[in-house]
Amino acid sequence: MYKVFVNELPLILTNKLSDTENGAYFMLNREAIGLAIKSLKKKKIEKAFIYHPNHEEILKKFTKEIPLIVAAGGVVTNTAGQVLFIYRNDKWDLPKGKLDKGESIEDCAVREVMEETGVKDLKIENFLRTTYHIFTNRGTHTLKQVHWYAMKTDYDGELKPEKKEGIHKVKWKGPNKIQKALQNSYMNIKILFEGD
Numbered sequence: 001m002y003k004v005f006v007n008e009l010p011l012i013l014t015n016k017l018s019d020t021e022n023g024a025y026f027m028l029n030r031e032a033i034g035l036a037i038k039s040l041k042k043k044k045i046e047k048a049f050i051y052h053p054n055h056e057e058i059l060k061k062f063t064k065e066i067p068l069i070v071a072a073g074g075v076v077t078n079t080a081g082q083v084l085f086i087y088r089n090d091k092w093d094l095p096k097g098k099l100d101k102g103e104s105i106e107d108c109a110v111r112e113v114m115e116e117t118g119v120k121d122l123k124i125e126n127f128l129r130t131t132y133h134i135f136t137n138r139g140t141h142t143l144k145q146v147h148w149y150a151m152k153t154d155y156d157g158e159l160k161p162e163k164k165e166g167i168h169k170v171k172w173k174g175p176n177k178i179q180k181a182l183q184n185s186y187m188n189i190k191i192l193f194e195g196d
Helices: 017-022 030-041 055-065 105-117 175-182 187-194
Strands: 002-006 009-014 024-026 048-051 068-077 083-088 091-093 096-098 123-137 140-152 167-173
Touching: 002 030, 002 055, 009 030, 009 055, 024 030, 030 048, 030 055, 030 140, 068 105, 068 123, 083 105, 083 175, 096 105, 105 123, 105 140, 105 167, 123 187, 167 175, 175 187
Parallel strands: 002 123, 009 048, 024 048, 068 140
Antiparallel strands: 002 009, 068 083, 068 096, 083 091, 083 167, 123 140
């Protein structure tokens, strides 16, 4: 099962018909996917399902209909146990960005965190999870697949928001401030702090 967020509402790609019982069901074709996305964006439905019997094939077939952008980012913790957040589009977010051609996903995650925040000396500890969301890119629905890594740093220098990427603030946040920030964040970011 893949949970793809459309305006914070789930579009679930599943190979289990039983999953589709309590939500709107759509076929795995361009027209039906477009209708599902539109219905979620307009909040006509709270949850949509797309079924395909083969779990390995479902994402591949979905990305034949909706272009895919691969990105990577980090949940960065400093020596004080605080987590690094960025503020962009009036929401608290985590640093992430698009994979460059020929770049490894781990290198992309580290590069993007450095570029967007100014933080250096990053060490990847482990892979966390992959999140998915749909956004509109020049009028076309696009699926963004973000690979998230837990990172550590002992950097305590200046934080530099990457203004050209629309980032207004970069902040280290402790547990209480993290909870507050998550109230004004995205579902995909909240998931990273829930653990499963």
